[in-house]
Amino acid sequence: MPRLALSRRPALTALAATATLTLAACGGPSAGAGTTTSAADAESCPGEVLDVVVSVSQWGSIVEQLGGDCTNVTTVLASSAVDPHDYEPTTADIAAFTDAELVVLNGADYDHWAADAVATLDPAPTVVDAAEVVGIEEEHAEEEEHAEEEPSKGEEHAEEEHGHGGVNPHLWYSPEYVQAVAAAVTEQLGELSPDAADHFAEQAQAWESDLQPYLDELAALQSSAAGRSYAATESVFQYTAEAIGLTDATPEGYRDAASNETDPAPGDVAAFEAALADGSVDVLVYNSQTEGSLPEQLRAAAETAGVPVVEVTESAPDGESSFVSWQLDQLQQLSNALGGGQ
Ligand SMILES: [Zn+2]
Incomplete structure (x- = not known):
């Protein structure tokens, strides 16, 4: 079955230099x-x-x-x-x-x-x-x-x-x-x-x-996340959101479809856009590592509604060899989006 809207083709991210001690396999x-x-x-x-x-x-x-x-x-x-x-x-x-x-x-x-x-x-x-x-x-x-x-x-x-x-x-x-x-x-x-x-x-x-800096940032986010909600184009960030107490306001139909990698029904997409437009979502968490017309459409809806967008990725961007700095960068985006400062 074709999965047009939620196509999981990875986006072409910038190819940064490979980290020291890292040898790209050649040829094979x-x-x-x-x-x-x-x-x-x-x-x-x-x-x-x-x-x-x-x-x-x-x-x-x-x-x-x-x-x-x-x-x-x-x-x-x-x-x-x-x-x-x-x-x-x-x-x-x-x-x-x-x-x-x-x-x-x-x-x-x-x-x-x-x-x-x-x-x-x-x-x-x-x-x-x-x-x-x-x-x-x-x-x-x-x-x-x-x-x-x-x-x-x-x-x-x-x-x-x-x-x-x-x-x-x-x-x-x-x-x-x-x-x-x-x-x-x-x-x-x-x-x-x-x-x-x-x-x-x-x-x-x-x-x-x-x-420790990652754990500290999570702890700091708990206060700015209290009573706040997010919606997500994919489930990738869910465990972190749970750890800081951010409520998942992703419309259920969309969430179920996305986590099963199927296309959400038009009604699910409309519900998502409505949630972004009516102020019930404080942050859109957007997986920038996969591309697809639907996530882009939701991102545009968030921007129109003035809902801040936090970009997350499935894995660390190429050239980023540190788990902590990868995660910290995302958490600081979230902190800014929630108005918690850095
Ligand atoms: Zn995934």
Whole structure:
């Protein structure tokens, strides 16, 4: 079925210089995914250096910092020009997992291609599945349990689309989840390379302090978000909005359609535009990483109504290797939109 309005083609973002320690894979078929590798500093590592493979860049940059001198980290899907939701892996992507000692996945059916690749490996590597760490189940697992019940319309869509389903997979947008997953990664690194456990503990501490400005900004936003609402073109920002107490005023019909990657009915779009026009929405959260006529139409409606627009992205823009500065930039936009200053 064509998905015209909510087409998930990634927008062509500016291609900034790649970060230090990051080598774009050249030539091979994985070049489209922008696979990156950060190398260990074996001489500085007090234990065994580990080969770690991460499915998507949202976790890749975090794992690189946690592994420090003791990990070679390969991030398979590292370009923001590739949409993880629709991604079909190449043979090179699948081969990247072959020698991994530790694999870090998002799970929740977001990167099922990576989970599938890992399932074929013998011996099986240690896996940190973020969705499992935070206790979020995949839609499919739930469906199997309730196979005899008639699935709701939403669940049917989830099965068709391999998409968001009933679970919001954007786990890296939750400060709580990010910290839980980081702790799980640190624990597994220490078990796999025990002599380097102290190094991993130091890296984790450094990462926690780097995270602090992001946590501080979230805390500061709680007061300006109180009693305020947002509507979103996509569900990507939902966990952060929940963490700061911003109310989701996205019309339900639109939200359901968008999270199942189907086209909303004309009535849903009209309801969204009406909400923007009548002052019941304080901020429009707009995913600038995907393009489509409908999100653009909603953005225009927000601008006409004087509703501030905050741009967020699925993954960090190319060239932005820091999770914290990526997130902080978005949070400061939100703070400005809510009139909280910086
Ligand atoms: Zn998404």
